[in-house]
Amino acid sequence: MRKRLDKKWRFYPGGESPFFGVNNEGMEVNLPHDFSIIQKRNPDSKGGAANAFFPGGLGCYKKSIYIPEDWKGKDVLLEFEGIYMNAEIRFNKQLVARHIYGYTGFFVNLTPCVRYNAENEISVNVNNDTLPNSRWYSGSGIYRHVWLEVRDPVHIAPWGVYVTTPVVSPLHSVVQTETTLENGLSQKVTVTLRSRLIDKSGAQVTSTENRIDLPANGKSEVKQLLDVGHTHLWSVDNPYLYILKSEIIQNNAVIDEKLTSVGIRTLSFDAKQGFRLNGKIVKLKGACVHHDCGLLGSAAYDRAEERKVELLKANGFNAIRCAHNPPSPAFLDACDRLGILVIDEAFDCWREAKNPNDYGVFFDMCWENDLSSMLLRDRNHPCIIMWSTGNEILERDGRSDGYRLAKDLADFVRLFDKTRAVTNALCPIPGINDKVDQESLVHNGDQWGELTEKFIEPLDVAGYNYLRHRYEYDGEKYPNRIICGTESYPSQVFENWEQVQKNPHVIGDFVWTGIDYLGESGIGRVWYGERKSYLGEYPWHTAFCGDFDICGFKRPQSYYRDCVWGISKAPYIAVYNPEHYGQSVGGTPWSWSDVVSSWDWPGFEGKPVAVEVYCVDDEVELFLNGKSLGRKAAGKENKYKVLYETVYEKGELVAVGYADGNITAKTVLKTAKNPVGIRLTPDREILDRGEGDLSYVTVEIVDEDGNIAVTDERDIFFAVCGPGSLLAVGNSNPVSEEMYVGNHRRAYRGRAMAVVRSEGFPGEITLEAMADGLPVATVSIYSAGSFE
Template sequence: MKTKLKKGSVVFIFIMLSNIVLMAQSNLDARTRSFDSDWRFKLDTISTGPEQLNYDVSDWRIVDLPHDWSVEDVSIQKEDSIVGPFFRNSSGTIFDGFTYGGIGWYRKSFDLRSEDVGKKLFIQFDGVYMNSKVWINGHYLGVHPYGYTPFNYELTPYLNTDGTKNVITVRVENTGKNSRWYAGSGIYRHVKLTAVDPLHIDIWGVNITTPEVNESLANVHLTTTITNGYVNAAGFVLHTEILDAKGKVVGKSKSKVNTSTYGKMEIRQEITIKSPLLWSAETPNLYTAKLNIIRKTEEVDNVSIPFGVRKIKIDAQNGLLVNGKSVLLKGGCIHHDNGPLGAISIKQAEERKVRLLKENGFNAIRISHNPPSEILLEVCDRLGMYVVDEAFDAWEKTKFIDDYHLYFKDCWERDLTSMILRDRNHPSVILWSIGNEIRERASERGLEITDMLAKKVKKLDSTRFVTEAVCDFWDARRTYNWEEHTPAIFDLLDIGGYNYMFKKYESDHKKYPNRIMLGTESYPAKSYENWTAVEENPYIIGDFVWTAMDYRGEAGIGVTSFISGKQKKIFVKWPWFNAFCGDLDFIGNKKPQSYYRDVVWDNSPMEMMVQKLSIPEGMKYYVSDWGWPDEQRSWSWPGSEGDTLLVRVYSKVENVKLELNGKVIDAQEIPDSSITAGFQLPYVPGTLVAKGYINGKEVASTTIKTVGKPVAIRLKADKSNVKANGNELFYVAVEIVDEEGNVVPYVNDIEVNYSIKGEGVLAGVGNGNPTDISSFQQLKKKVYQGKGLVILRSNSKKGRMILEASAEELGSDSITIQVQ
């Protein structure tokens, strides 16, 4: 049944991205500083032995982190198979989006600061893809295979204290077929250096929970892990204050420790907040816990931890309750890349992504299929977005020959632990996922691993629920089937994650009435069916579409094309690099399925799309399971006059009437099982109007008009000023418009050239075309469906930055940004 309608040059190219001075990191305190700037980098296959530490690095490029060499142009190698940043003969081909991987080396020299003498120094990496090896002053610190989990090393025993510079060396190896999607290459997330007193709070050593929450008070529990490196030390005091968003102290505690115990210890504190401001996706209120260690009369350590006060409850009878209120998860799966910027995690890029998703109706994201960056979670906390935090895409059984299965047995515990310890204080994280479509999931060994992982999660964090994304794709290849073996999987989980199996909800519920279900992946074209199931059944707490936004890799899984009558499906080839299955395209513009979802989620009463119907003889129209018909919100089809077009109207009304240039073309009823009416009519330029009726009364309408010819370029910046700190990104939308300022949606082949003057540089260019393999780093790019994107970065000087865009026969436009 329908729900009730609601109204409502090469060197230059190489250095462009590398010169992005790192964005100001959040969560840096007095003991931690950014370690992102002035690294030396070389893409090479230098020997793996210790002799590489003595190489001359004078010809290595200077880069700032985060850095992803897979997004940079490698055409300097002059191979026919390389175009811009794309390598046709990559190991992963369409799966990694024709990524140029290889081996990269990073080197950084630094002085030991006077205030660091006598302290312990740790280097923290938030993410390095992949197989990183790290040395300090020639001493080997270790290897970290997984490309997505944070890790750290202590540098103290190997530091030069005689005034000689210290040298950090990092080797990164991204080789073989190791990922089903674009992973990027290099130190693509932030790096920090932390200097602490021998008596200090451990990295990720504060665990904050809110077991009792109501409108009157919140009982906040803090467990702090402290390391005492003094053999004969006096006692100390741990002071903890909780501050609200305005910096006002709303609660505090003091714990006096008289013991001089050497090593680690845990201190537990409880603080009550009166009339707390609760955190939810709709009201993302945050507090800060400020912890200080006082030894004698000296402050020897301090950390500040943002957190939210909220209470999560989930059961099959009431669904998901956040602070006692029912919440349905309007979810989207996302990969970790940021469009033209590649895999680098930068504050404003992550913030833009989350903001776009919220603006388009999403209140939840599933991080697929690996832990996210620390910055992404900080953004989700601040803007309000529920998060399913996922650990692995493979356990012991391989999906690709060089993937994580090679390391699982040795590394799973370390990687799972680091994810949870880093992320457990983020209120946005509501579920832990231990795997996605694991091949051995229902085997005896698979169940052992499920139990092992789930228990480890609960040991580290008992306040959240554990899920796993399960599918039936692999079952036909094995001796077991869904009905016999999946109950054993779900018995080990708090929530059953269903990938593409909404048809099993009802029958499974009859057998297992207390099972909580979650649509962890679903097809875009089935969003109405999936969401109806969520709305009607409390035991289904939400649905996550694959995907919320286009991404590099898994190229063409959302393809729409013509195929011969004998073909059953199409396998895309070069130059596809983009999955093309997102609600939003590669640069963040709405795609047809996003408009459809607006109706499904009652964010819009009616939307209308148009598709060409001409099919070559002997061919048929093909839309992949993750795809969408090749339609647009457009009534501008030059050259198609007289051709029959298909008009789809999406709405939850009872009847739809279609008018063209003031004349009624047709009227249709929309059945209860659908929200779609389809009309076929010859194309005549003009005005197309759809009107919707309930009980004979017009309750909704939408209009599309034919636009004029392209005559100009229009630039639109997302902000009017930026900080002169050398580290702020901003985004400029590029549009091809007609005389009246309408975007011309059929323009795909106009190349726009850019120039930048003043206090700024180019960070990247892009469009939504899934087959445009031109550079992301040159000052030119074609538009797609009349639109493009330029990403700029401010300098460290105050003044102005001017971006000018020009194209043949369209003149130019410019935009001025104040750098303050």
């Protein structure tokens, strides 16, 4: 028996003292839960801009579970998918486990401490008070699911099913299973292991079984082969999943079973043809993504994780790099279902720390356990194509035994899985020249290449962060080196993609970043005048560098990427803020231009304004209130950008694209009239996945023609009726001091967002939105009830 244990925990801010217990009444919460996101940001927070100015701190979670008499003789376990961080687990007041790393899952065996026919108390203390311990927003608490598992003494080990596909063809494939069986009894037992492959329709495709003698208090690893005739191959375009049903049978009864999703596909990497999926060359159109879920903080709701994957997939991405830690199981499940390739990454640092209290403090003690946790948990996901042992590791230049560690970690990965490539993301080394032009090489030699060569040696794929200038040179110097652009600046997407297409040994490009995130505050901001700091000062709290903002709204850089990748059909009009016309502007390499697709600039009538048009067509023409501002060359030869200078006047701005002299498409921006209402648009009108299912509702202040009133930033209040609740509110403002919890939020550029959560009961959920001077807006979302 296995079930989620997410409901009705008691959360106590400040944690629990071993001497005095908890010192407050606490509050009832459901998991996943992030107690940082409910805190008021503080400019004096120890985590600072890196942690989005959230305080962190201590917390304690408690829950009672009734354990009946008939569970005697069985094992009782908890699986924690993720706790940030320094977790201490007690059961009936007895310490049963500690787990430091905030991003790996772990199991706790409660059996020795169980009280039968009685209530049993679970207590989880979380310590995220030792800031700074992260370079980004980590969140705090039990932010992923918790599972209760009750099993017979004879069972399949946790994460004990490993699936590979040694033979793959549309006509015939072979699925190999390696299943670890455990016997907790003091005598030998004989069981049957049956493995069945089920297709999408629920029909059995093939099966096999073996009779196994399990030693007393021992285990056995059983290999089986399953022949598959006509095969649906898993791919980005057709992510077909089978289900493997693994069953232990004793005395004609199934005493344990596990279900595993299986995608049948092949992966190959070489320097001549790059990366191939099912024998076909695929260039990786990649996005780096942090683990947080925007308005929800780090709380890993299944739907929130799925939505991130949906957004990226719908906008041309075919790959995601999990930066810089193992993601939630729900995230990888979504990648399997939707067809997104994944780099699964273990660590942001090794023994050389990047913050005083980060994982570097614990690396030597914990890395093997945490890396094996990632590998065992994730290795059946067909979406995963590479394992990354780290990001921008300081030991990449050989310091602190870095070359040996690089080999040790790569070899360790291959002990668990040899079917995927091993990578590591390297970046420039401060103070070390990485330029490869002739003059630089003559005077300095290839310092970066020589220092990192032994570090890269044990890798299958070398991850390059911000090292595009080395692609061609290293391809010649190291002819067998396969390179992946594991991080790149959004402002250089054109140049990066040109290099990926030009060089077969460069298999893809991963932008930093696909979706905006909390922390590394203001890394993508622009400024006018003198820059005061590397990261943004308070109240900056989002990175502001994603193709999608914190709400999931598409940003201008994403529309430009549409042109580079050949997705775009219509021109995109990007208007520079006229307030800063003619001023000196600065930005980081992660910045995008200070533009917005709007023709609403009250107070700037008659003032000069710059307009940029992103266009794939040969030519583009811009019209202001019917008057042509000129027809100009566009397209690839002009890097898809055309700049216009004009004077602002209210009305209509139209961009028209031409190919071979013919009109292909046009885009219209209109100055909005006075606001007349609020428009509510849920991304899902039916919540059919039980308690915790979500609907993201876009909130827009509009005029009588449906145009968004971009300059309207009034406060909007929300109320929810029916079997649902208001989980989060937010907008895209990266410097707002408002909370992401509560019942109101100001609009930003005419928009906001509300996230509605199903409570698991059937019925109609009604969301109301109210603002001064506007009629109340309502939308209905249907909850289908619990599936458990």
